[in-house]
Amino acid sequence: MNGAPAAADLKVVLSDALGIVRETRALIRNALDKGFTHRSKADGTFVTDVDIAVEEKVRTLLAARYPAHRVIGEELPETGGGDALTWVIDPIDGTKSFRHGVPLYGTLLALLQGDDPVLGIIDLPGLDKTYSAARGLGARCNGRVVALEDLSGDEALDREIIGIGDRQQFVSAGLPSVFDTLMRAHPGVRTYTDCFGHALALDGSVGAMVDYDLRVWDTMASKVLMEEAGGRYVCSERTGNDPRERRFDVILGKPRVVDWILDLIATDERPTGKA
């Protein structure tokens, strides 16, 4: 596959990608049974040997199938680049949860055409759920179609749950006021961090997910998933030409809830819709 993938091609690639992600579950299960080690990274966060093993596994399987594609991952150096297509891997999104035995982590895989994700997978081994989507092919969870219903009226807004990242992410983004404003303005704001919160937004379990200071591997799968599910994904990008340095502030979910949040937070703090 070279250049712009056709829908028929994407269907095959999605099936391949799902197979690749599923193969990583054994590594995670094994680590949870037998234990794993961790160490600090330069940015102060932790990485476990499971993060590395999962990313290596995905890279090996991708290289066998798509040797020309560029690959960016959270834990290992960039490879490839002879092609306009880029795979983006987050082997364990929610390493903090994973390390602490909280089952709300996941493995993320996206395929970008230029800067646009055309395929995305969120796999949640701890909940046995796999969300997948590709451009024009819709979104699915464990094979079942995911189609988001918007709120029928604003009157139901208070009954929604709104997912949000850790306050620390908003501090890192220089915008703790976004976190604090939302927490005070709505009775159902909960820190459903990492891809778990994104998955809940896809299901409509939360009206929207507000997640700031993300890296490229944290959010590309969610963009195509949410758009294919019929929801809204708005994003503001900050800093950097190096893909590893880019930061994304995103809000995704039911259009009316996303709009309500955009109206609530100040103009200078809101994602603009620029992807």
Added chain:
Amino acid sequence: MNGAPAAADLKVVLSDALGIVRETRALIRNALDKGFTHRSKADGTFVTDVDIAVEEKVRTLLAARYPAHRVIGEELPETGGGDALTWVIDPIDGTKSFRHGVPLYGTLLALLQGDDPVLGIIDLPGLDKTYSAARGLGARCNGRVVALEDLSGDEALDREIIGIGDRQQFVSAGLPSVFDTLMRAHPGVRTYTDCFGHALALDGSVGAMVDYDLRVWDTMASKVLMEEAGGRYVCSERTGNDPRERRFDVILGKPRVVDWILDLIATDERPTGKA
């Protein structure tokens, strides 16, 4: 069984109680497959027909086995009372999560001797985990012993996750400052609401869980579970002689983390250790 139950008696009662709770899982699974209805309660929260069905099931099974015992439940009127022993039922703790399809709800059952819980069960059907404990018999999760390890030193405190209830609970308790202070003081505070947060505290996945404005059925199982797991449970009680009107502000978890939180929040806002 009458009066103070001996450990041998409690072992039998715990086995009965586990069987009773397990029988409710089919009702929950069925509702998730086929759908369920909900309505508002007088306090503005929601109740589903599943909450009612589960509480009825538990009451029927308890009445057959322990007809003399008093029974208090969240959704149905108090019954019995010829005995010093009281069963306390929360058929679905985390109804908001349940209604929204977030798998972090549970069924709670406790047995009180006077005002002291001597047996407690937290069942999390969405995660397939059952925590159980009885006085002198230790705590278990799916049969495996739960024994909490305290932090070895304060230096690790920042790396802990701290679970907390919804901010709205702290508003209802008249103490939103406790929520806000904790959110600002620690980088890993997350709203892991309801019994899910209590279960994470038992596992040591969160260093402590801070949960305010609870009813009697929200917290009695956790008290005996945490104490039998070797952790610390502190509680401050507000208002009411009627058991339905009592409110509990609790902090439970690793002793060093609980102590750090008690030191952080102001003297007039902290649970005192009074159970």
